Amino acid sequence: MTLIYSGAISLGAIADEFGAARSNVSLRSRSSAAGKGTPDAMSEFYGYTAPKAAFQHGTTVNGPNQTNSSGTLVTYKSNVLITLKCFGGTSTGATAYATYWINGVGTAQTATAPQYGMQYASINVATPGSRTAALSIYPGPTGASSSQYADVVAS
Amino acid sequence: MKKIITILVASVLVLTSCSKEELPTPNQVNVVVQTPEVTPNPPANIPDLGAPTEAEFATLPQWTNIPDNVMEQVLIDRGFDNILDGKVLTSKISKITGFDSNDGTIMGQYGRMFERKDIHDFTGIENFISLQFISFWKCPISTVNIRNLKRLKILGMSECPITGTIDISQNTQLEEIGFQNAAERCDDPTYPFGKTLGLTSIDVSHNLKLKRIYLACNRITSIDVSMLTNLEEIYLGGSAWQSYKVGGGNPIQRLDLSRNTKIRVVNVEACNLNYLNVKNNGILDRCITIYNPNLNQILVDNASAMNAVAQNNPVTYRKDAHSVFVQ
Numbered sequence: 001m002t003l004i005y006s007g008a009i010s011l012g013a014i015a016d017e018f019g020a021a022r023s024n025v026s027l028r029s030r031s032s033a034a035g036k037g038t039p040d041a042m043s044e045f046y047g048y049t050a051p052k053a054a055f056q057h058g059t060t061v062n063g064p065n066q067t068n069s070s071g072t073l074v075t076y077k078s079n080v081l082i083t084l085k086c087f088g089g090t091s092t093g094a095t096a097y098a099t100y101w102i103n104g105v106g107t108a109q110t111a112t113a114p115q116y117g118m119q120y121a122s123i124n125v126a127t128p129g130s131r132t133a134a135l136s137i138y139p140g141p142t143g144a145s146s147s148q149y150a151d152v153v154a155s
Numbered sequence: 156m157k158k159i160i161t162i163l164v165a166s167v168l169v170l171t172s173c174s175k176e177e178l179p180t181p182n183q184v185n186v187v188v189q190t191p192e193v194t195p196n197p198p199a200n201i202p203d204l205g206a207p208t209e210a211e212f213a214t215l216p217q218w219t220n221i222p223d224n225v226m227e228q229v230l231i232d233r234g235f236d237n238i239l240d241g242k243v244l245t246s247k248i249s250k251i252t253g254f255d256s257n258d259g260t261i262m263g264q265y266g267r268m269f270e271r272k273d274i275h276d277f278t279g280i281e282n283f284i285s286l287q288f289i290s291f292w293k294c295p296i297s298t299v300n301i302r303n304l305k306r307l308k309i310l311g312m313s314e315c316p317i318t319g320t321i322d323i324s325q326n327t328q329l330e331e332i333g334f335q336n337a338a339e340r341c342d343d344p345t346y347p348f349g350k351t352l353g354l355t356s357i358d359v360s361h362n363l364k365l366k367r368i369y370l371a372c373n374r375i376t377s378i379d380v381s382m383l384t385n386l387e388e389i390y391l392g393g394s395a396w397q398s399y400k401v402g403g404g405n406p407i408q409r410l411d412l413s414r415n416t417k418i419r420v421v422n423v424e425a426c427n428l429n430y431l432n433v434k435n436n437g438i439l440d441r442c443i444t445i446y447n448p449n450l451n452q453i454l455v456d457n458a459s460a461m462n463a464v465a466q467n468n469p470v471t472y473r474k475d476a477h478s479v480f481v482q
Contacts, residue, residue: 001388006309006313
């Protein structure tokens with residue numbers, strides 16, 4: 001996602017680029033998030049692409065959305081197709097009931113998959129069982145907004 | 156007798172020249188079948204053009220006429236000219252790229268030097284043959300001849316009083332076109348864009364390198380992007396950031412992005428869609444389809460996954476309640 005290279009840029013468009021809410025948008029906060037110093041100017045954002053969270057090995061967290069579209073937990077189901085999406089990374093090593101992780105930016109794998117937004121992969125949890133622990137995902141860097149974390153979506 | 160034979164021959168010719176399908180039938184009913192348009196396979200990608208060769212520079216005249224005084228004054232202010240006499244040495248302007256490669260700034264100051272200037276006539280721009288980036292933002296021009304700017308990668312014409320279309324068929328290196336007007340002013344009766352001004356059509360079929368298309372707040376009724384296999388982002392809708400302002404979208408009824416497998420962002424807010432197909436693009440990063448009262452279905456690869464993503468990303472996914480993801 002990239003902001004237009006010329007013409008007017010609104011604070012709303014900048015907020016969109018960060019995946020942030022459009023209310024109470026502060027240019028300073030967005031400039032800061034973009035690593036830009038003062039003075040702030042809208043023109044700083046011409047052609048700007050917000051970096052996506054780089055998933056990396058770290059503390060395991062629970063996937064936030066382990067429900068199906070009706071909101072039902074799927075951890076006891078069999079033959080569940082789980083779609084994992086994340087920003088700026090790629091998925092590897094997915095097996096049923098095992099920890100599912102995303103390689104962080106900087107690996108050879110992600111170097112070939114540049115910042116073009118979400119990557120996603122599907123795994124089929126084929127074995128019925130009594131898994132109660134949540135699917136684990138390594139989180140993004142500290143400060144990443146919730147929309148930059150991985151979602152686990154079951155169908 | 157001769158006259159009769161002539162009439163007979165003419166009648167036979169008329170009858171044989173009309174096929175059966177062309178003949179009208181009594182009480183004929185026009186049936187409109189809503190099927191996706193069949194488009195040919197996209198042509199091969201266009202190779203990158205390097206910098207102009209010495210032979211190309213040699214074809215240019217020694218002097219380039221610049222009849223617009225304001226335009227020439229900009230060139231003087233930037234050090235490309237020194238006398239306001241209606242002309243500039245071509246060698247001074249033909250190597251300007253508009254990007255940072257020769258102006259020392261990532262913001263592309265030379266590509267922006269004409270922005271918001273009262274320039275009515277861009278005669279002379281045709282000899283800026285190295286330009287990769289040019290912005291005409293808020294220049295009072297309804298058209299401009301950019302056919303000779305074959306290296307252009309980014310074209311900005313936001314808030315130019317365009318009344319019809321712009322020919323970009325020769326600009327095959329384009330990666331971004333910005334004809335985006337201010338959607339946040341869509342409810343301002345004094346703001347003409349999207350009402351009486353703005354593109355009514357745009358042909359992008361020769362611009363196979365396009366990655367980003369910004370067209371908010373124009374008057375386009377249809378657009379075919381099926382050949383743009385590199386397209387990542389398309390903004391046809393208004394993006395009024397205050398929710399009570401609804402408008403600014405192009406009055407487009409159908410948008411088929413199923414052949415554009417790299418699409419990450421779709422913004423069709425407040426268009427007039429009744430058909431949207433984003434199949435073959437996986438889960439989008441951003442999908443703004445709100446304020447399309449006739450859009451009942453959005454064709455996607457995985458409806459339940461899209462629903463879940465939309466539910467958890469209300470900022471980047473905004474759609475009407477009646478618009479349902481369907482696979």
